[in-house]
Amino acid sequence: MTSQGLECPAPGAPDFRYEEHETVGSTNSLCFERARGGHPGNLWIRAHTQSEGRGRRGRDWMSPEGNLFTSLLLIDPEPVGRIGELPLGAAVALAEAVDKAAGTLQLVSLKWPNDLLVEGAKLSGILLEAETLADGRRAVVIGFGVNCVSHPPLTLYKATDLRSLGFQVTAERLFASLAETLAEQLSRWQGPNGFEGIRTAWLNRAAHLGREITVRTAQEEITGIFADMDARGHLVLKQEDGGQRTVYAGDVFLPEA
Numbered sequence: 001m002t003s004q005g006l007e008c009p010a011p012g013a014p015d016f017r018y019e020e021h022e023t024v025g026s027t028n029s030l031c032f033e034r035a036r037g038g039h040p041g042n043l044w045i046r047a048h049t050q051s052e053g054r055g056r057r058g059r060d061w062m063s064p065e066g067n068l069f070t071s072l073l074l075i076d077p078e079p080v081g082r083i084g085e086l087p088l089g090a091a092v093a094l095a096e097a098v099d100k101a102a103g104t105l106q107l108v109s110l111k112w113p114n115d116l117l118v119e120g121a122k123l124s125g126i127l128l129e130a131e132t133l134a135d136g137r138r139a140v141v142i143g144f145g146v147n148c149v150s151h152p153p154l155t156l157y158k159a160t161d162l163r164s165l166g167f168q169v170t171a172e173r174l175f176a177s178l179a180e181t182l183a184e185q186l187s188r189w190q191g192p193n194g195f196e197g198i199r200t201a202w203l204n205r206a207a208h209l210g211r212e213i214t215v216r217t218a219q220e221e222i223t224g225i226f227a228d229m230d231a232r233g234h235l236v237l238k239q240e241d242g243g244q245r246t247v248y249a250g251d252v253f254l255p256e257a
């Protein structure tokens, strides 16, 4: 069933609103449009294809029919000073949703901050963007792209998709699981333990923990042992000289197994 662009309760999370579209430019952009139009938030938008899907660091996100493209609009999510933790919670929610929809246990591992990997190849991407609206409200949009049936051949990272891995999971089915698991992670994030539960769940799935990785930041390339993810969700690298580096943003590259 499709809501044909009309708002209805979200499958899997009836406390959230939902719009489904055949095609849009970008589900993230449409969420911001709704926010600028005064939407109160907790709105999921899903599209079957996108003509201008975007990824992290200004990259394009190819968006063919059959894969999942969806975004969640949050308005003034509390606690506001900890919004940087949300991409990690989103990654945990998506990993759990894949397990739920595929009927697997720990199928995916996580590459900091929020890529899902299967056998070292990228299955999905998450893009968190924020904007202060004219009325002073803060719109936060979390966009998810998951390769359900296909993956692009030439990308920065080796990619994969659920169908090639032997799992028949539709975008519709995966969306319903994600709406449910993300609602759970959001209440966990807002609960008394804050980020700690998410941090533990994230570390349980971390790829290459304790091993050497390389991080490309806007300024430099850093290689070191992936020692930890700290209490704010930052990456902690141990260096050869015994020193420690904390990384706040960057692209992580794992050596081939």
Ligand SMILES: O=C(O)CCCC[C@@H]1SC[C@@H]2NC(=O)N[C@@H]21
Binding pocket: 025, 026, 027, 028, 029, 050, 052, 053, 054, 055, 056, 057, 059, 061, 068, 069, 070, 071, 124, 125, 126, 127, 143, 144, 145, 146
């Ligand atoms: O670069 C990445 O890894 C993040 C990719 C995020 C893609 C999703 S698809 C749905 C949403 N709309 C967009 O334009 N981008 C995100």
